[in-house]
Every structure is written in C-alpha cells, then in structure tokens.
Amino acid sequence: MRLGGAAVRRIWTVELHPRAGVPSLVCTQCTARTPACGGVSARSAALAHLACHAQADALPGHLRTCQCQAQGCRWHPRHRGCAGPVRLALTQGRGGRAWRLADTCTACAAATSHTAVVPDTQLGSPRSPAPSAARGPRRPGAEERLRVGEMLTYLAAALPQFTSAAARLLAVQCALRTDACGRARLPAGLLRSMRLSGRREIWEELAHGAWLQYPDLRSTPVEVRLLDATALDQAPGRPARCRAADWALRPVPLFLPATSPPALRLIALVLAAYYTSDRVARRLDMEVLTRLSGHSRQQTAELLDRLVAVRALAAWRQDRDTDEVLWELLAPQHMDET
Ligand SMILES: [Zn+2]
Ligand SMILES: [Zn+2]
Numbered sequence: 001m002r003l004g005g006a007a008v009r010r011i012w013t014v015e016l017h018p019r020a021g022v023p024s025l026v027c028t029q030c031t032a033r034t035p036a037c038g039g040v041s042a043r044s045a046a047l048a049h050l051a052c053h054a055q056a057d058a059l060p061g062h063l064r065t066c067q068c069q070a071q072g073c074r075w076h077p078r079h080r081g082c083a084g085p086v087r088l089a090l091t092q093g094r095g096g097r098a099w100r101l102a103d104t105c106t107a108c109a110a111a112t113s114h115t116a117v118v119p120d121t122q123l124g125s126p127r128s129p130a131p132s133a134a135r136g137p138r139r140p141g142a143e144e145r146l147r148v149g150e151m152l153t154y155l156a157a158a159l160p161q162f163t164s165a166a167a168r169l170l171a172v173q174c175a176l177r178t179d180a181c182g183r184a185r186l187p188a189g190l191l192r193s194m195r196l197s198g199r200r201e202i203w204e205e206l207a208h209g210a211w212l213q214y215p216d217l218r219s220t221p222v223e224v225r226l227l228d229a230t231a232l233d234q235a236p237g238r239p240a241r242c243r244a245a246d247w248a249l250r251p252v253p254l255f256l257p258a259t260s261p262p263a264l265r266l267i268a269l270v271l272a273a274y275y276t277s278d279r280v281a282r283r284l285d286m287e288v289l290t291r292l293s294g295h296s297r298q299q300t301a302e303l304l305d306r307l308v309a310v311r312a313l314a315a316w317r318q319d320r321d322t323d324e325v326l327w328e329l330l331a332p333q334h335m336d337e338t
C-alpha cells in the first residue's frame with residue numbers, strides 16, 4: 001500500500017445516519033451500514049467496524065506515522081511536535097455522529113478532545129515492539145506509566161464528562177485488569193486498599209454510563225463485566241496490564257496515602273503517568289490535565305495547590321503563553337527513574 005514512497009494514509013471514518021427511524025453507522029470507505037444506538041454501543045459498533053479496516057490495511061509498526069501530523073495537526077489546538085509511540089486513536093466527532101480511527105502519536109492523541117487511544121487491540125494493526133525491546137534495558141515503571149497514561153486518555157473519552165474521581169480511579173483498575181472477554185475480578189483487599197469497599201454509588205455511576213454491568217457487590221472477589229468493546233481484547237497481555245494497575249495504586253513519584261481524597265489521588269496519578277525525567281519532564285497541557293482528571297480548570301488549580309500543601313509537589317505554576325502546567329517535585333533526585 002505504499003505509493004511512491006509516500007506515507008500510507010491510515011484514517012478511517014464512519015458517520016451516524018438516520019435510516020427509517022433506526023440510526024446506522026455508514027462507513028465512508030466501504031459504505032457498509034451497521035445499525036447503532038447512541039452512547040457506548042455506537043462507540044463499540046464504530047470501533048468494531050473501523051478496526052476491521054485497520055486490520056485489513058495492517059502495516060508494520062515502524063512504517064506507521066502520526067496521521068494527525070500528516071493532516072497538519074488540525075485535529076487539536078497548538079502543536080509542539082509529535083512524541084511517543086504511534087497507536088490507533090478513536091475520536092468521536094460532531095456530537096457522536098461521526099467516529100474516526102487513525103494512527104496517532106501519544107502527544108497528538110492526548111491533545112485531541114473526545115479521543116481515546118485504543119489499546120493496541122488484536123483487532124488492530126500488528127503490534128509495535130514493546131518499548132523495552134525498542135529502547136534497550138527496561139526502565140522500571142516506564143511501561144506501566146505509558147499504559148496508565150493511555151488508559152486515562154481512553155477513559156476521558158469513554159466515561160461521561162462528570163464522572164467522579166473515585167469512579168475514574170476504579171475504572172482504571174477495572175479496565176487494566178480485564179481479560180479478553182471484558183471480565184475483571186477485583187479482590188476485596190484491593191477495594192479496601194483503595195477505600196472503595198461497599199461504595200455502591202461509584203459502581204452505579206459507571207453502570208449508569210453503560211460502561212460496565214452493575215456487579216454483585218456481595219461476591220468476593222467482585223466480578224466485573226465491561227460493556228465497552230474499546231476496552232476489550234487489549235495488548236499487551238493481562239499480566240503486563242495488571243502490573244500497570246498495581247503501579248496506578250502507588251504511582252511513583254507522586255504516591256499519596258489511600259486516605260487522601262480521590263480527586264487528589266487522581267490528579268497525582270495523571271501527573272505521575274506523564275512524568276518523565278527528560279526536559280519535557282514536568283510540563284503538561286492544562287487542557288490535558290483537566291480532561292484526564294475530569295475537573296474544571298479552577299478545580300485543577302485548587303487540587304495542584306493542595307498537592308503542594310501536602311508536600312507531594314514542591315511548587316507548580318501555569319505558563320499562560322503555552323497554557324501548560326509546570327510542576328516540581330520536592331526531591332526528584334532520589335525518585336525512581338524516567
Ligand atoms: Zn468500512
Ligand atoms: Zn497532531
């Protein structure tokens with residue numbers, strides 16, 4: 001599929017069309033029609049179809065390029081360059097009436113609203129080599145961080161906007177621990193350690209958004225079934241994702257006690273997931289930070305102040321020109337890597 005050395009276009013879209021009262025997803029590539037209702041089921045149906053195209057047009061990882069950049073980065077505000085591995089990203093457009101699947105780098109995917117990185121599914125293209133294989137010795141925590149960052153990006157698009165911080169923290173655990181059929185078992189100890197035991201209202205929140213089926217909370221472990229096909233059939237395998245889920249419980253270098261309020265734990269998790277020791281290190285778009293933690297800008301600023309007050313951060317400030325949050329750790333030197 002390479003044309004005269006030009007990069008291959010890897011963008012596929014479906015549009016929601018009403019048809020005799022039953023809305024259907026119409027593919028702009030093959031004109032297939034798939035019946036669809038709204039919300040999660042439209043997302044699942046769109047992804048299922050678009051993933052078939054991605055699979056049919058499979059391309060080795062090293063030939064995949066950021067399609068957002070190829071379009072002049074018009075899908076998101078501001079552009080500071082592509083970064084991170086290229087993955088399939090699913091974007092909801094026109095208020096849920098169009099869906100786009102495209103090869104997108106981590107930086108562009110994070111900057112684009114209503115976009116979820118589709119965890120390299122088996123439905124999708126051939127897997128790119130694991131970061132450890134590509135970059136030499138494994139840096140402890142680096143893959144877990146990447147995985148959790150992708151999951152937070154996915155959840156920001158998949159969950160209703162006003163989903164609480166506690167529900168988002170729980171969703172991270174469910175989505176990372178799920179098997180290929182969308183089932184996850186959460187031991188009682190895990191929920192206790194997160195201070196989420198018996199919190200029915202949090203499960204109700206996630207079930208209300210049709211993201212999971214309301215589980216029987218009397219059973220131990222609690223058995224969860226996810227309803228969003230985007231979260232199913234993920235690569236890497238479950239052991240690697242469970243390691244990421246464990247990391248998310250103690251996200252170095254911003255680990256807060258489990259007794260801290262969920263909103264504070266969530267924003268610390270987002271910062272830790274985007275933490276690197278290189279020069280882009282402690283900078284994150286305010287827009288990305290607010291979207292991934294599900295807060296307003298003002299709430300985000302207050303939570304960052306609280307992170308300073310509890311000495312998780314030494315300081316933070318907002319760069320008004322670039323609209324970035326710049327933050328400093330108290331003692332980065334002794335903190336774990338990357
Ligand atoms: Zn099609
Ligand atoms: Zn871009």
Ligand SMILES: [Zn+2]
Nearest residue numbers: 066082105108
């Ligand atoms: Zn890019």
